[in-house]
Amino acid sequence: MTLGPDDVAYIAHLARLEIDPGDVPLYVRNLNEILELVERMGDAPCEGVQPMAHPLHAVQPLREDRVTEGDRREALQKIAPAIADGLYLVPRVIE
């Protein structure tokens, strides 16, 4: 299928990306070109093929459920854009 300007605007919304309206036509063109490239694999015969879950067919290792990291709140919040009393600040969500 081919994406139109409304589709691209909706995808940008889903991805929480602000796109300059002037840039939408270029994104429409680029995304359609990329999807055209991608669709070359659409006809590949894949009946009975298991989708790859891991290139080495390895399984996720498990470990004991215990705390292994120390408290680094101060160091981690030092790089936050806005904090107060150890909390991250965002615009008001609930009126």
Added chain:
Amino acid sequence: MLDRTIAELGEALRRREVSSRELTAAALAAGADSTLNCYVTLCEEQALAQAESADARLAAGEAGPLTGIPLAHKDIFCTEGIRTTCGSRMLDNFVSPYDATVVRRLADAGCVTVGKTNMDEFAMGSSNETSYFGPVSNPWDEARVPGGSSGGSAAAVAARLVPAATGTDTGGSIRQPAALCGISGLKPTYGRVSRYGMIAFASSLDQAGPLARSAEDCAILLGAMAGHDPRDSTCIERPVPDYRSALGQPLAGLTLGLPREYFGDGLDAAVGDAVHAAIDVLSAAGASVREISLPRQDLSIPAYYVVAPAECSSNLSRFDGVRYGHRCENPRDLEDLYKRSRGEGFGAEVKRRIMIGTYVLSAGYYDAYYLQAQKVRQLISDDFQQAFAQVDLIVGPTSPSVAFARGERTDDPVAMYLSDIYTNAVNLAGLPGISVPCGFAGGLPVGLQIVGNHFGEARLLNAAHQYQLATDWHRRAPERGAG
């Protein structure tokens, strides 16, 4: 001095012909003087402190092969207390609170971190032109790209600014810039090196590796970088062989496979000639050569451009303007905060890939795109396994052309993606691959790619090393090298 290999510099350091402080000061000065834009950050203070401590260990006779060697890290690796940008405005102000495992391991082995190298934004690109910090020039021709995404690392090593650098390879991002800059670059098996602290792009494909002047140097560096890390659940628990001691094997008895799909339309004729000449050298050194087929190779770029963007859209959702990174001014509400922070923080290529990934994972499209791509990925991997039942290593070109002109492909994402036509499949299958210099076409370096089976790094490095014993392409330096 900086034009020597790690193997040679290690000797010189242990013989006390030069100090780590002198080497480090020279690398810092070369980095500061260079006009190639290889570095985003130079770490003068920390580097000189690390060098002094390396010199103390050298004086005490406690030095290993990497003690005192100056090294640059791709700016995708988190470095505690040092800005880590990933080539993005999003992380322009990000000072990492911890070290990546790769950074920690190389520091523990005695390496000195000279600086953080420029790269395509979030490693998405094949030319280093998507960096927020500007493009990197190829030291062989400054009007041309160094390749990408590890373009700053490759150009710095090629220009003799630093003996070696780290990189990451999701679809060719170590091998392709190594080829275009005329150096050696190794992408290890998926899971061989820890991804902890390496900013994630596509987690099922990303892998860290070295860029250096020789296969031997890559072997030394991989030995320090590789190994199990409980902090990366995809890092495989398997002993790390002594790669360097495996470099003396003769090639007699080794069978090399030439995939006919790597030598078809689209390959620049002069690049093909250089690669064929390299295969003749390997053959003269005792390897037997046979043609093989990787019949589903043409599906690798389509499958890659579903899997990689899908994983990127998920990984990059963490950049929300709340906990770290860029935050827009005066957000109206939470959604505005997310949208504008991300809209301002990410460049066009990153936005394209996030949107493609969001689309292919969205309800109603998942089966046709993502599930189909993961099936195709299995077919591509099966092709490699069938080939490895007949041959020990696969050889061919790394890139279909030599370094292209800056700006040539920036308006055409698909043309840019096709730069990685011989490298993408290797990532999809999780295999190790190396690019080594094998000649020139029109005065620009050509890379030979050697691909091995899973965990076959020792065999692959040995073949590359044997090739470098018989040739001197890896010794050629661009005229404007730092010397």
